Amino acid sequence: MALPPSLRVSFSPQELELIACEELVEIIPLIAMEKTAFISGAYGPLRPPNKAKVPLWMAMNLKLKKKCHIVAPDWLSVEYLQDKLLQETNAEGFSALPLRFAEMSKVLLDVAAEDIPNSDKVRSLLKDIREVRQAKSRDGLKKIDHIELSLANLCAMEINEIRPFYTRAMDVLTHLARSPIADV
Amino acid sequence: MDDDYYSIDSILAENQKIQCTFKVDIPDLGHLDGGHERDIKALSKIQLPLWMTYILIFSDYADFTVPAPFSSRVKNALNAECKSVRLSALVGAGASWYAFGKIVMRLLAQDAARDMGAVLTTAFRERLLEVIDQAQHFAALGHIGGAGQSNDTAAAFREGLDATERELFALAQDSARSTKQWYESTDRGRR
Numbered sequence: 001m002a003l004p005p006s007l008r009v010s011f012s013p014q015e016l017e018l019i020a021c022e023e024l025v026e027i028i029p030l031i032a033m034e035k036t037a038f039i040s041g042a043y044g045p046l047r048p049p050n051k052a053k054v055p056l057w058m059a060m061n062l063k064l065k066k067k068c069h070i071v072a073p074d075w076l077s078v079e080y081l082q083d084k085l086l087q088e089t090n091a092e093g094f095s096a097l098p099l100r101f102a103e104m105s106k107v108l109l110d111v112a113a114e115d116i117p118n119s120d121k122v123r124s125l126l127k128d129i130r131e132v133r134q135a136k137s138r139d140g141l142k143k144i145d146h147i148e149l150s151l152a153n154l155c156a157m158e159i160n161e162i163r164p165f166y167t168r169a170m171d172v173l174t175h176l177a178r179s180p181i182a183d184v
Numbered sequence: 185m186d187d188d189y190y191s192i193d194s195i196l197a198e199n200q201k202i203q204c205t206f207k208v209d210i211p212d213l214g215h216l217d218g219g220h221e222r223d224i225k226a227l228s229k230i231q232l233p234l235w236m237t238y239i240l241i242f243s244d245y246a247d248f249t250v251p252a253p254f255s256s257r258v259k260n261a262l263n264a265e266c267k268s269v270r271l272s273a274l275v276g277a278g279a280s281w282y283a284f285g286k287i288v289m290r291l292l293a294q295d296a297a298r299d300m301g302a303v304l305t306t307a308f309r310e311r312l313l314e315v316i317d318q319a320q321h322f323a324a325l326g327h328i329g330g331a332g333q334s335n336d337t338a339a340a341f342r343e344g345l346d347a348t349e350r351e352l353f354a355l356a357q358d359s360a361r362s363t364k365q366w367y368e369s370t371d372r373g374r375r
Contacts, residue, residue, distance in 0.1 A: 006358045013366030060371070110370050141313055161363045165319075165356040169312055172348055175286055176304045 010163040013103075016156055020103035021057035026071035028052075029062070056107060063112050070112040073098075076105055078118045081125040088132045094153035102130070102157035137162055146173035193347070197283035198235040200275065204246040205229050234287050241291055250292075254285055259303055266310040268337075270344030280347035282308060311349065314341060319353045323360035 006012075011019075022040060029046035036044050043054045051071060054062075062068040074080065075098055087095040098104070105126055113119040137158060140151050149166065188194060206224050214221035217230045224230070232240070240246040252258070253274035261269050271281040282304055289300045318338060345353060 005355070006362070010359070013363050017366070064371070106367060107371070111372060138313070138316070141316060142309075144309065144312070157363070161359050164359050165316060165352050168352055168355055169308075172282060172308060172352075173305060176282060176301060176308060 006164060009167060010160050013157065013160070016100075016160055017103045017107065020100040020156070021055060021060070021107070023056050023100060023104060024053045025056050025059050025073060025104075025108075026051050026053055027059045027062065027068040028071060029068045031062075031067045056104060060107060060111050063115075070108065070115045072108065072116040073104070075101065076108060076116060076122060078121050078125065081122060081129065085125055085129050085132070088129055094133055094136060094151065096153050097129075097155055100156050102155055133158060141166075141169075144169060144173070146170055146177045193280065193283060196278075197280055197287060199233050200251070200279065200284045200287075201231040201233050202237060202248050202251045202288070203229055204232050204237055204240060204248045206240075206246045208245055210245070234284075237291070248291065250296075251284075251288065253281060254288060254300065254303075262303065262307050266307050267314050267341055268344075269307075270340070271307075271346040271349070272344050275346060278347055282346065282348045308348075312352070315345065315349050315353050316356045318342060319356035320360045323357045323364060 028051055029048055031046065032048060033044050033046040035042055038058075040055065043058060044052065046052050046054075046068075059068065059070050063070055084095050084097060105122075108116060109119060109123055109126075116122055133154075137151060137154065140149060143149065144166065149170070206226055206228055209226050210224040212222065213224050216224065216232065217228070237246070237248060241248055253271075258269065258274065272279075275281045275284055285300065285304045289297045289304070292300060318341070342353075
């Protein structure tokens with residue numbers, strides 16, 4: 001195959017970001033626009049003081065042109081994340097976060113940091129959560145065998161990061177553990 | 185590691201030599217042992233590559249001894265501390281200890297094969313965590329040149345990785361690095 005090994009088994013983070021950009025977010029537009037048809041659907045109309053729901057890629061585009069404010073999603077707030085961090089450190093498993101929270105929060109904090117209340121605090125909370133979860137998925141590696149590994153509530157970006165070597169390691173274990181009788 | 189006919193790794197693994205003891209006289213094949221004798225005599229010991237030994241062993245023309253990389257000395261060392269055994273030194277650079285072991289396991293009788301499988305699996309699992317930890321550590325450093333003050337045990341462990349573990353190391357390092365780069369990238373300049 002012509003693809004480099006890293007792209008054969010999993011997505012690149014940029015591809016995941018692209019997928020996450022289809023998620024809807026609320027914006028407060030600063031320009032008026034009629035309902036417009038795009039390939040992924042029809043969005044709008046935008047009428048300035050009213051909020052509108054548009055996909056993240058569109059919000060990002062408008063924001064970079066200073067044509068809207070983005071309303072931070074419920075889960076991107078200090079209280080919610082603090083709560084999750086507490087759950088994460090106290091409980092055994094992973095806490096339930098939106099599947100694409102890593103991608104969305106990165107994009108939102110990147111282009112619209114001033115629209116998110118307490119963005120610095122949010123940023124550091126997200127970093128803490130990410131570190132706790134990474135430590136947990138590392139513990140999962142101890143339990144790996146050739147049959148299955150179950151890590152519930154892992155989000156898309158985290159799965160993607162560990163997929164290449166977890167699948168390879170399980171593949172190797174399958175070969176080593178297969179009973180010699182089955183081979184003949 | 186896989187059995188695919190076209191897999192280069194599997195061909196390389198079958199190129200490892202093991203010592204066979206012939207049970208019968210075989211005329212005109214003395215060149216297998218370097219060409220000093222014309223015939224192979226019964227009870228003579230010859231190092232043969234694995235791919236040639238399948239037929240000899242399964243047809244009962246020869247017996248084999250478990251090769252040094254899987255001797256009880258190595259097993260004891262693995263039991264004592266998996267991470268300080270240099271697998272690459274056992275099978276030679278670029279070769280896979282696990283793939284070699286898997287083939288030897290296939291040649292062994294049932295009980296011995298099960299023991300061997302257990303040794304391979306335990307060793308792999310116990311070393312895996314260290315492989316991944318180090319790979320992620322190196323990915324976090326950003327560039328490989330910056331590994332100045334890493335300690336000797338870790339460096340020795342890295343040198344002792346066999347081909348299978350090296351592949352995993354590279355996979356883990358690549359994905360950790362690309363994820364880290366993505367987290368640090370920004371779209372602010374884009375319009």
